[in-house]
Amino acid sequence: MRAVALAKRPKGALTADCFTLVEAPAAAPQEGEVRIRGRYLSLDPYMRGAIDEHPLHGAPLPIGAVMPGRVVGEVTDSAHPDFKPGDLVRGDVGWRAAATVKGGALVKIPAGDLPLSWHTGVFGGPGLTAWIGYAVVGDPKPGETVVVSSAAGGVGMVAGQLGRARGCHVIGIAGGAAKCALAQSRFGFDEVIDYKAAPDLAAAVKAAAPRGVDFYFDNVGERTLDAVLANLNVRGRVALCGHIAAYNSLGSPDVGKRHYRDANSFRWRLQGFSVRDNADLWPRATAELMALAQAGKLVQHETVVDGLAGAGQGLADLIAGRVTGKAVVKLA
């Protein structure tokens, strides 16, 4: 009955000693409650923001509190009419090996022959994020050119495969030869640019997208955003999904102003979005993502940490860019 709590607030780069294992018993369920045993915990970039003191994220998690996070698991006891032992569920129960929560906080996972851990990724928050960025912002047509940054990451992995499934020309951007090779071989990117090996990123995007870019799924912001905007076509769309590069204060400070003018002249659409704002789309998104996976057109690559004791190091690796695909902690 273990859990992971925040031991201290990180200063700069996140390190494993910011976390500590604690005992957190899961009581017998009361009326309307369900007890679950966790099978997989999802590690996601938003967790860095939740423990930081960045004003965007409101009050930070208190020291000593259990870390927030989504778990995929199995019902062991139920005092809720909709759940019975053995049911597979997912819910935001935190970094816990077991938990007792209200039934309304859980969503049942349909039985199937795809790996259960995929419900942390391609069928979880990252999959919904990618799907909603396509549906609400980009909506690229067959033959259009799509660029995805963090192409080997949890969201980028799905964004690339969705582009391929739509018949787009899909270009990835990732850091390092290993990530680029993975993105091209497993996620169906037509081409992947290694930004660490590209002295002029805008020129590299231009070479990969000679007809220009129609939709940019942006997971990083900053100088990568600048390089893609320099190649964005008339009526181009940008899904502003993540801004990881800003955490390191990279970037070219004078690019923004020019691009606002270009957005006007070239009729661009730049849009932030969230999964939470689009809850009405979740059922359709999940159904489509699962159908794609059943058809063999959507796969999850994952980096697995074995056990809660390694979860803190796993999150530190994720934020530092040392993880490929979906970061998952195996609990059982």
Place this chain on the structure above:
Amino acid sequence: MRAVALAKRPKGALTADCFTLVEAPAAAPQEGEVRIRGRYLSLDPYMRGAIDEHPLHGAPLPIGAVMPGRVVGEVTDSAHPDFKPGDLVRGDVGWRAAATVKGGALVKIPAGDLPLSWHTGVFGGPGLTAWIGYAVVGDPKPGETVVVSSAAGGVGMVAGQLGRARGCHVIGIAGGAAKCALAQSRFGFDEVIDYKAAPDLAAAVKAAAPRGVDFYFDNVGERTLDAVLANLNVRGRVALCGHIAAYNSLGSPDVGKRHYRDANSFRWRLQGFSVRDNADLWPRATAELMALAQAGKLVQHETVVDGLAGAGQGLADLIAGRVTGKAVVKLA
């Protein structure tokens, strides 16, 4: 049978001596053609771009060529089955007192008791521009807060009245007490900020919009855009319609980068758009704009130049910000 041609290309500020009057006879119409006598010529900011060497606008108008522009006029001779003498029409025929053009280049204006000159403004390009910015980008709901820059200009005038008609709280931004008074008294803005008298524009927007801004109809860009973005709510929208301030190289170069990150976090939508891209919406837009005017909820204020000889000075005044409402040249 006079017209106005480009005499020389402007260097910096536009001046009247860049234009010259020329004779330009309108020949008798051949099969499919129509001869019209102009009644009003519309002066619009895009004309500055058409004669400039800015690379966004492609090849500039050659020296000696007749200036482009939209005219509202009356058919005098017709060799086209759809038109007869006396019909009222509008078309992009240039700065000409009379012209012979293909019938397909003209649109008939329905007879009515509203002033004919309004077809250069609230029922013309500026009206369509404002309507499409609302329909395609902003779509503000009753009670939401809308900000419009260039509030006393040809587009801003309509944008303010559309906001009022939708039951929004509408805040204008304009330069100088006279424009502010006009916007508030004639265009129904709830409040108008004089940016020339506001030492801290972001603070002035905050004071006028204590609940934040939901939709910004941006006609100017640069530091005004920055000040409004500083007050934009979660899920805020920005219609990027014009960037007049950039012509004077004002602005704060480091604001753009920060705002991209905010757009991500706060789920903003920043979108350029054009009337031309949305031709399918023109009939609905025109019908709604005319119905609003018939109901007394949409008026045109105009600054009228008498005769083609003053058209060049009129355009120079428009670009320099010396015009209130729609700039129109009376031809007949």
